[in-house]
Amino acid sequence: MSNEKQNSSGLFPDGRLPTQTQQNSAPTTSTEENNGQLIFFLILCMIAGLITGLAGGYFQYFLHMADRYRNELAAWAHSAGTFEGLLVLIAVCVSCAVIGRFLVRFAPTAGGSGIQYVEAMWHDETQPARLPTFFVKFFGGLLTLGSGMALGREGPTVQMGASIGGTLGRIFKLDYEKLKLLTIASAGTGLGVAFSAPLGGAMFTFEEVTKDIKPKIVICTMLCVLVGCSVSMNILGQQPDYSVVQRSFKIPGVLDVFALVLFGIFIGVMGVLYNKCVLKLIDFNHYFDHVLPEIKAGIVGIVVALLLWFAPYLAGGGDNIANDMLNYRYPIQIVLIFGLIRWVFAPLCYSTGVPGGLFSPLLLMGGILGHVFAWLLSLVGLDVNPLAFCAVGMSAFFASTIRAPFTGVLLILEMTACWDLSLAMIGASAVAFFTAKLLKDLPIYTALRLRIPEVKAMQKRGQQVLFGS
Numbered sequence: 001m002s003n004e005k006q007n008s009s010g011l012f013p014d015g016r017l018p019t020q021t022q023q024n025s026a027p028t029t030s031t032e033e034n035n036g037q038l039i040f041f042l043i044l045c046m047i048a049g050l051i052t053g054l055a056g057g058y059f060q061y062f063l064h065m066a067d068r069y070r071n072e073l074a075a076w077a078h079s080a081g082t083f084e085g086l087l088v089l090i091a092v093c094v095s096c097a098v099i100g101r102f103l104v105r106f107a108p109t110a111g112g113s114g115i116q117y118v119e120a121m122w123h124d125e126t127q128p129a130r131l132p133t134f135f136v137k138f139f140g141g142l143l144t145l146g147s148g149m150a151l152g153r154e155g156p157t158v159q160m161g162a163s164i165g166g167t168l169g170r171i172f173k174l175d176y177e178k179l180k181l182l183t184i185a186s187a188g189t190g191l192g193v194a195f196s197a198p199l200g201g202a203m204f205t206f207e208e209v210t211k212d213i214k215p216k217i218v219i220c221t222m223l224c225v226l227v228g229c230s231v232s233m234n235i236l237g238q239q240p241d242y243s244v245v246q247r248s249f250k251i252p253g254v255l256d257v258f259a260l261v262l263f264g265i266f267i268g269v270m271g272v273l274y275n276k277c278v279l280k281l282i283d284f285n286h287y288f289d290h291v292l293p294e295i296k297a298g299i300v301g302i303v304v305a306l307l308l309w310f311a312p313y314l315a316g317g318g319d320n321i322a323n324d325m326l327n328y329r330y331p332i333q334i335v336l337i338f339g340l341i342r343w344v345f346a347p348l349c350y351s352t353g354v355p356g357g358l359f360s361p362l363l364l365m366g367g368i369l370g371h372v373f374a375w376l377l378s379l380v381g382l383d384v385n386p387l388a389f390c391a392v393g394m395s396a397f398f399a400s401t402i403r404a405p406f407t408g409v410l411l412i413l414e415m416t417a418c419w420d421l422s423l424a425m426i427g428a429s430a431v432a433f434f435t436a437k438l439l440k441d442l443p444i445y446t447a448l449r450l451r452i453p454e455v456k457a458m459q460k461r462g463q464q465v466l467f468g469s
Contacts, residue, residue, distance in 0.1 A: 396432040
C-alpha cells in the first residue's frame, strides 16, 4: 500500500485522486487478470450501455413531447391575447428555469454541460459522477430544454451516462482504473445516443476525454456504445438526426479547396470569439454571485418567454432551424437575424448553470456561419452551394470551439448522412482547428474544466492541469 497519507476527502495532499495502485493493497496488472474478471467487466460495460441507451432514448422521447407542448402553448398564448397569453408563457418559462436551477443544488456538478467534469474525472481531479447527478440531469434537462432554453441535449445524456457508469462501478466494487474506464465509456455512449451517432460518441471518448487510443479504452467504449445506441435507436428510430434531402455533393475542385481553406480560417476565428462570448457571460453571471442563482435563471426564463412570444421558432436547442438550413436556401437577412440572436441567446442560457449542453447550439451556429460565408463568396463571384457549407460549417465550428476535429466530422456525417462531404469537412475542420490553435485559444471544455474549484486549487499549487490543449 502507498505510504502517502490521504486526507478526509479521499484526496492526497497534492489534490489528486488516488489511482488504482494507490487504492489497492495488492495491485494487479492487466497480465495478471484472469479471463473471468475481464469478461465480467465487458458485460458490465454492455449493461452500462443498455441503461444509458434507455435513459438517453426516453430523455429525448420526452423532450420531443415537451417541444410539441411548448409550440402548442405558444400558439395558444397568441390566441388568448397579449396580457393573459404572455403572462402564462412567462410563468411557465420562469418556473421551469427556476426549478431546473434549484435541482442543481442536489448535485452541483450537474449544472451546465457537465462534460468538463467527465474530463476532470479522467485526469483524477474530481470523483466519478454519482447517481444524484443522473436524476438532476434527467428532470432538470427536461424542464430547461423543454421550456425553450437554447441548450444542447448532449450535456444531460453525457453526464447521465457518466453517472450510470460511475454508479455501476461502485456497486460492483471495481478498482479505480476500471471505474474510470466504465465512466468514460458510458459518457461517450451518452453522446452517441444524443445524436444517433455511435462513431461520433466513441471518437468523443478517445479524442476529447482521454486524448488517447488504447485497446482497453477502445474495447469497453465500443461495446458500451454498440449496446447503448442500439437501444436508443429502437426507441427513437434509425433515421439520421437531421433529415437532409440533398445528400449528393461534388468532390471539391481547385476553387472549392481554396474556398474551404478561407472558410476554415473564418470559422476558426469565429469559434474563438464564440468561446470568449460563452466565458464572458459566465463571468458576468458570477459578478452577481450575491443574487440567488434561481433568480438569475428566472430572469433568463423571462427572455425565453419573450422569444417564444415573438419568435418561437428560435427557441430551444436549435435542431429545427439547423435541419431546415440544411435543406433550404434562406434569405441572407433571415440568416443574419438568426445568427445575431442565437450568438447571444445560447451562451446566455448556458451561463445560468441550469442542466444543458453546448453541442446543439454550436452546430446551429456553424450552419449559420456556413450560409453567411457562402453569401460572402457570392459577392465576389464564387458560386458555391450554401447547403454544403452549412453542413461543413457545423463540423468546422465544432473543431474550432471544442478542438475535436475527428469527433466533429464523424458526428455531422452520421447526423446528416452527407458522406459525399467528408473531404470538405476534413479540410475545413483541419484549417479551423489550427487557426484556433494559432490564436492560442483554449478549447471550451478545457477552459470550463479550469474553472472547477478543485482544478483551480491544483493549478494554484503549480500542478500540471493542461493536457494536450
